[in-house]
Amino acid sequence: MYKEHISVLLNECEEYLLHKPDLDYLDITFGGGGHYFSFLESGKIKSALGLDQDIEAYNNGKKKIEASKFSDIANIKHINFGSFVKDNTLKFDSILGDIGVSSHHFDSDERGFSFKREADLDMRMNTTEGEKASDVLNSLKENELADMFYHYGEERLSRKIAARIVEKRRENKIIKTSELEEICFLAYPKHMRHKKPHPATRVFQALRIYVNDELNILEQSIPGLLDALKPGGRLGLISFHSLEDRIVKHSFRKAYQNDQDKYAILTKRPLIATDEEVSKNPRSRSAKLRVIEKK
Ligand SMILES: C[S@@+](CC[C@H](N)C(=O)[O-])C[C@H]1O[C@@H](n2cnc3c(N)ncnc32)[C@H](O)[C@@H]1O
Known part of the structure; x- marks a missing residue:
């Protein structure tokens, strides 16, 4: 059973990443598919590709997609986004990354992510x-x-x-x-x-x-994710701790400084959860969303 995961900063992601109709959308961290299916429900999506390196997230996602009304425009791959960007030639209007582990990982009795649950120390997402x-x-x-x-x-x-x-x-x-x-x-x-x-x-x-080599993979993937944007496309990345946020902030700034005519950083400061969201989902307390646009 895939454990429930409440999507963070959902309104903010929709506001920034559903910025036009007929979007080709890539979700590099499918997880429980919360953002992914909400985006599809907006009616603005032409195609949706989800990625997850976790086999349980992938299997669960595949079933959900097949059972949904979106099965002809939605797809999912079992792959690390770091590997995906290396060979990718597809272009997207919106790319979302909700980096890190899901509640499914923390709440699992077998994976060893949490000291609150007795398990073997595994911690591999894949x-x-x-x-x-x-x-x-x-x-x-x-x-x-x-x-x-x-x-x-x-x-x-x-x-x-x-x-x-x-x-x-x-x-x-x-x-x-x-x-x-x-x-x-x-x-x-x-x-x-x-x-x-x-x-x-x-x-x-x-x-x-x-x-999971999380920080290196994130840092090395951002240039490839920017390459995968169509003109007018947007990349949004949600991070959960300062180490990740620093990487996102510096990588976006570097892309902008290298080519100011090509990129615009849409979030001068990261977007954070409202008090209302934090009270409903304490995990959102540390979430930060940054968005960059390719002109
Ligand atoms: C925070 S959850 C995403 C939750 C999702 N946005 C939702 O609303 O249900 C992060 C997911 O990304 C996956 N993930 C983390 N790093 C990854 C990577 N480098 N490549 C592919 N998937 C990754 C994890 O396995 C996890 O399922």
């Missing part, structure tokens, strides 16, 4: 290839682990946590979410252990980003 989080934890050198927690999690106790991991794994491999959660918890001084965010939050985020 479960058909690549190293699991537990492989990474049990093989990287202490300084590599510390650097990962620091750079991808902005974790200030990165060295202490890495040292504890190396000490623990000498006895037994670290396999379960609860084992990693406990290591992080005990690495924090007593007076900080019960503060928010939970001591394991940043380490889990860092491991997930590392396992």
Whole structure:
């Protein structure tokens, strides 16, 4: 069963990306298809292609598309958008990326994305290839682990946590979410252990980003996504933490600075969720949408 995912910044995405009729639309992060089907319902879509590297999202999406009234104009591919842009020759009027993991991942009892659920530490969005989080934890050198927690999690106790991991794994491999959660918890001084965010939050985020190579793929894909825009086409990217948003902001600015006649940044500041949206969906609190247009 694909777990429900509430789409973030849906109104803002529609306002910026459904900017004309007869759109060829690409959704590079299909997920539960929330944005994708809302866009289709607008009546402004001529064709809709969805991508997702997660096989469960893909299978669920394929079924939903086939059962929908849009089956003749809608399509989905099981692919990483980083690979897609390398060979892509198609052009689109609207491209949306809602980067990162879905609630389906966090709420899954098997995938190991959340320290709130006991599971094997896997964390791969594409479960058909690549190293699991537990492989990474049990093989990287202490300084590599510390650097990962620091750079991808902005974790200030990165060295202490890495040292504890190396000490623990000498006895037994670290396999379960609860084992990693406990290591992080005990690495924090007593007076900080019960503060928010939970001591394991940043380490889990860092491991997930590392396992899925999220930041490199995002950065390397943006030029290809811009190439895939038709004249007058728009690219909107939603990010969920400062590391991603920085990449989107700098990549858009670079494209604009390299060719000011070709690009316009439509969001001088990122669009964020209204108080009303945050109260209904707390996950939207950290979402930021930036949109660029090709002239
Ligand atoms: C936040 S969810 C998207 C939710 C969707 N917009 C909705 O409203 O239902 C992100 C999805 O993108 C997928 N994803 C993340 N990075 C990807 C990548 N590099 N290539 C393809 N899919 C990716 C994840 O597997 C996940 O299903």
